[in-house]
Amino acid sequence: DTGVSQDPRHKITKRGQNVTFRCDPISEHNRLYWYRQTLGQGPEFLTYFQNEAQLEKSRLLSDRFSAERPKGSFSTLEIQRTEQGDSAMYLCASSLGNSGKETQYFGPGTRLLVL
Amino acid sequence: GQQLNQSPQSMFIQEGEDVSMNCTSSSIFNTWLWYKQDPGEGPVLLIALYKAGELTSNGRLTAQFGITRKDSFLNISASIPSDVGIYFCAGQLGDFSGSRLTFGEGTQLTVNP
Numbered sequence: 379d380t381g382v383s384q385d386p387r388h389k390i391t392k393r394g395q396n397v398t399f400r401c402d403p404i405s406e407h408n409r410l411y412w413y414r415q416t417l418g419q420g421p422e423f424l425t426y427f428q429n430e431a432q433l434e435k436s437r438l439l440s441d442r443f444s445a446e447r448p449k450g451s452f453s454t455l456e457i458q459r460t461e462q463g464d465s466a467m468y469l470c471a472s473s474l475g476n477s478g479k480e481t482q483y484f485g486p487g488t489r490l491l492v493l
Numbered sequence: 494g495q496q497l498n499q500s501p502q503s504m505f506i507q508e509g510e511d512v513s514m515n516c517t518s519s520s521i522f523n524t525w526l527w528y529k530q531d532p533g534e535g536p537v538l539l540i541a542l543y544k545a546g547e548l549t550s551n552g553r554l555t556a557q558f559g560i561t562r563k564d565s566f567l568n569i570s571a572s573i574p575s576d577v578g579i580y581f582c583a584g585q586l587g588d589f590s591g592s593r594l595t596f597g598e599g600t601q602l603t604v605n606p
Binding site: 382384409411413418419420421422423426434436469471473475479480481482483484485486487489 | 497499524526528533534535536537538541543581583585587592593594595596597598599
């Protein structure tokens, strides 16, 4: 399968714990995005990378959240000191952002439940 | 927060019927996309529109990019049970103005066989 992959698919954690999610984009896609989706809503943008550079961060991305893409390939999203309000689906998307017709392809998501 | 108004919020139709849903924005976008999402999965791209006025088809799906760049619609013809799911519109400004997608709140489609 050559699509976007995410790991884990599900994560249950206790409030106050740290969690880390991984995203592997489509090979050769230079842009990678993180979105968060709560029940009954559309995805909301968190941050994006072009290669290894983090170019934009949403105000939703509090200082407890950090994302990295160290080698311009896979990315990790870490949430420190999780809160119940962090419970959501975390979606990763990738794209080839140099053609003027950028299309983002999504992974299956990581569903986080904070108890 | 969300900037796109998507309607209707839900639809209940009979198999074989046609479906229409739309999305409006208070600001312009340079790209409109339509995604379908099944429970517990990520959104899957259906149609991408890159030019105002563009009308694009993908099988039984047809979508248009509004001429004002502030709206888009999606039509599904001759619906089948596997069309069930949540349909999202998304707008994007583009390369030099921001690549993030802004999503609507979705249209939940139920198809009765």
